[in-house]
Amino acid sequence: MLIETKKLTKRFGGNVAVNEVDFTIEEGKINAIIGPNGAGKSTFFNLLSGSYTPSAGQVIYKGKDITKLSPDRIAKLGVARTFQTTNLFEQSTVLDNVIVGHRLRTKSNLWDAVLRTKRFAKEEKKCREKAMEVLDFVDLTHVMNQQAGSITQEEKKRVAFALALATDPEVVFLDEPTAGINPGETEGLADLMEKMVKRKITVCLIEHKMKMIMKLADKIMVLNYGEKIAEGTSEQIMNDPAVIEAYLGGDASA
């Protein structure tokens, strides 16, 4: 168990976006969160990565309470993420977009930059090498020097993966990594996630594509109206009456 949430809750005014969710993320596995639109999946991610502060509850990462830490501190502990909408700097090259991802593992400051110290040279090189390494990992070496604005949607998703990987994470959170991507390319991205797990990086993703997730995930949690309605393996989830109702009969019960 790498991350554990205890009764994690987020309220926006009267709207409870995440309601007392207990969840564990297993180390070295592919963990998935599914649920209808507006179920609170992205909000749950934002709570884990520190972008939102919880209204109540706790987030425990490797036995340490990180509930109140700022996102940059959490990132330094080895938690990386991508966003539902990829925001790359389109005017820069793909490589330039990724280099800054390793910034958190460097120490050089303004003086190093202005005086061009040894540390500056060493760390610039280190970040560049890291960027090349992760771009190779996501199979983007061939577009490395192209403007980020000029590459395909699927390649942009891969750049977002690369940027997250450049932080040297232990766990990556991927928010709908295959949204807006065609089926063939989706498989490629699924392979990439399996490749991450092989590299000892724990994956946790949000997905709408059921078929893919049932095949890919070791463990699934289902959110509905901010509440966890099921948790388990794909088989358990597929046969869970609450899940079936949420997906098929939601209107009938309401």
Place this chain on the structure above:
Amino acid sequence: MGSLLKNRGWVIGALAVAILFPFVLPNAYFLHILTLAFIWMIAVYGLNLLAGYTGYLSLAHAGFFAIGAYALGLLTVKTEINYWLALVLACLITSAIGAVVGLVALRTREHFFAIYTLCVGYIIYLVIDKWDGLTGGVRGLIGIPVPSNIGPLSFETPLSQYYLVLFFLIFTVLVMYRIVHSLTGRTFIAIRNSEDLAQTIGISTMKNKLLVFVLSTFFAGLAGALYASFIRFIGPDIGYITIIFDLLTYLLVGGIGTLAGPIVGTFLIVAVSQSLQFLQDYRMLIFGPLLTLLIIFYPRGIVGAYYDWRMKHTAKKVKRTRKEQRYFESETVDAEKKVKEG
């Protein structure tokens, strides 16, 4: 690195023109205008680092320019300390006030930040205008000395002041170049791109934003201090709102978020407004619409437009060579097939 090599011709050319100009065209009036333009450029660079590279449009920078000018003026006139010490102190005082303002202002974003800093700028102007006892109020501050000698170097003549200001401009550009082309600069750009994303890749945004804010006020202060010892008389109007809009115009025309933008924009606008001087304030009737069109069609100004053009140009070249390669490859494949078939 690549960009430096590609631009080396431009850099050497501009430098040569700046150094040789007073000899080629020994005209006291031009020299004066150009020295002033260099001073504005330094201030615009400060603004560019903050607004262009980090995405925080500050409208308080005329105020910081004035703080630098008054700090130098008061220190040299009222305490008679050494000029160079006063210059350093003026920059530090401006930065310190910048740090305090930044701590509050940077809690806001986008237009709230712009409005907040606009108010701060106006307050600075008011303080200078109304605090008679310290600043001399509307009467201004007169008798600011020229920079004191450094060994055999004296700065009595306009020509020597021209080179002094040019020296500081080159210093500014060098520092900016090194910041922008470093991990620190990449950090700033990441914040401009998306603050949420920057945080999740481990960047402490507040710390970095404060650093940029202080740096940019430092250069505004430096420009102000140089202005004070060049013009040798200052009044509250140097902190007035119109100054920040001038600086902003220079930056937008030249290219916000580009390294050459501040020089190109300032030089161009100063030159054009000099040649349109006979129109007096009606110049704005021409500038206004032109500026609007420029921002609509070239949001990254003249330099940005040049970069885009060059980028497209090389992209086309790459495509062409790729096509040729593919053609070549398919030919060899065909040839191989034929060999196999045969």
